[in-house]
Amino acid sequence: MTAAPATLSVHGLAYRYAERAVLHDVSFDVHAGEVVALMGPNGCGKSTTLSVLGGLTAPQGGTVRFEGRTVARGDRALRAELGFVFQSPSLDVKLTARQNLALAARMHGLSGAAASEAVSGALMRAGLESRAGDAVETLSGGMRRRLDIARAMLHGPRVLLLDEPTTGLDERAWRLTWQQIRQIATGGDAAVLLTTHRPEEAERADRVLVMDAGRIVADDTPHALLARVQGDVIVLRAADPEALAGELARRLDLHGVVEGRDVHVTAPRGHELIVRIVEDLPRGLLSSVSLRQPGLGDVFLALTGGALDSEPGTADDALEVAA
Known part of the structure; x- marks a missing residue:
């Protein structure tokens, strides 16, 4: 049939x-x-x-x-x-x-x-x-x-x-x-x-x-x-996220992705890695740390290397009728 x-x-x-x-x-x-x-x-x-x-x-x-x-x-x-x-x-x-x-x-x-x-x-x-x-x-x-x-x-x-x-x-x-x-x-x-x-x-x-x-x-x-993204997502907030991403790479060999004021790190057993991050980074560099499960935003990041927009659609994004 x-x-x-x-x-x-x-x-x-x-x-x-x-x-x-x-x-x-x-x-x-x-x-x-x-x-x-x-x-x-x-x-x-x-x-x-x-x-x-x-x-x-x-x-x-x-x-x-x-x-x-x-x-x-x-x-x-x-x-x-x-x-x-x-x-x-x-x-x-x-x-x-x-x-x-x-x-x-x-x-x-x-x-x-x-x-x-x-x-x-x-x-x-x-x-x-x-x-x-x-x-x-x-x-x-x-x-x-x-x-x-x-x-x-x-x-x-x-x-x-x-x-x-x-x-x-x-x-x-x-x-x-x-x-x-x-x-x-x-x-x-x-x-x-x-x-x-x-x-x-x-x-x-x-x-x-x-x-x-x-x-x-x-x-x-x-x-x-x-299911394409394995592990946890560690969200690190800092006054200087670029500097934080650099320190993560230099001290812990971790790839951090900067999104606004945050740096995201995806890794297995994230709760264990958080302890290492807090202990190894210079004091005062981190503002806050949180842990969450991956979402489709993380899937997009894994597929493309870029981040989805966090703000509502702009005028440029609104549907326009083309000739």
């Missing part, structure tokens, strides 16, 4: 902006019922990938297939099967939550009872029934994000694309948004692809595509990726 094709399949995607190569031979699949995180630092090509998949940017190489059928830029059949949520909300803040959804329903050709049913269902799934009559400008950032996602799913698309969906949200809003994303995927009909530079967010996905400098450098489950 032949397996069903992936809902969305990308092969050999390439794109250049002016003289700079943005995407290099990007290939991956996303299946129905699956949440896939495209994880990488700001500027690595994540948003450009979504722009190509959403039909906003024409690829300069490679193919995109929807359920086995090759699609081109502007393909109306694919557009009808896509839901797209940009990093910056695109809601009309003067309209109510219900009015925003009703407007989207009309744009997708829904009317009468079908439109009312779709809008009411979207509000319920987003947990916004009690705020349906409130202007969007009165809603919190998390509520606006959930409304944006609900609007993108209003017409029942088979693929949902989310560009940095939780940027700027507090912890509670972040969790509620992820609850909504997971509910969409577990419904079984939609494939979800989201971009993120947050390793703790990528760990919630079913599968993680690790992107660096426009290339996919790993494609696996969070558990399998985490």
Whole structure:
């Protein structure tokens, strides 16, 4: 029996902006019922990938297939099967939550009872029934994000694309948004692809595509990726982290990676190594020491030698529509 094709399949995607190569031979699949995180630092090509998949940017190489059928830029059949949520909300803040959804329903050709049913269902799934009559400008950032996602799913698309969906949200809003994303995927009909530079967010996905400098450098489950980094991560804070990294190499033959004010050292039996570090380093060099298990940020470091961004996405990272 032949397996069903992936809902969305990308092969050999390439794109250049002016003289700079943005995407290099990007290939991956996303299946129905699956949440896939495209994880990488700001500027690595994540948003450009979504722009190509959403039909906003024409690829300069490679193919995109929807359920086995090759699609081109502007393909109306694919557009009808896509839901797209940009990093910056695109809601009309003067309209109510219900009015925003009703407007989207009309744009997708829904009317009468079908439109009312779709809008009411979207509000319920987003947990916004009690705020349906409130202007969007009165809603919190998390509520606006959930409304944006609900609007993108209003017409029942088979693929949902989310560009940095939780940027700027507090912890509670972040969790509620992820609850909504997971509910969409577990419904079984939609494939979800989201971009993120947050390793703790990528760990919630079913599968993680690790992107660096426009290339996919790993494609696996969070558990399998985490298994690539053995040992503990020792986090050393210092006023002069570069000097600390130098002393670690000179005195203990340890490779320390500088991230902001911290130096990270990955090693087996980290609790034992901490004792040696504290004893052997010059007094006053260290400000604090902590120990933790490896995360996907450490996996990215092991794969690429670089660090993921620790701050929310900047304007340069936001999705831009290319001609």
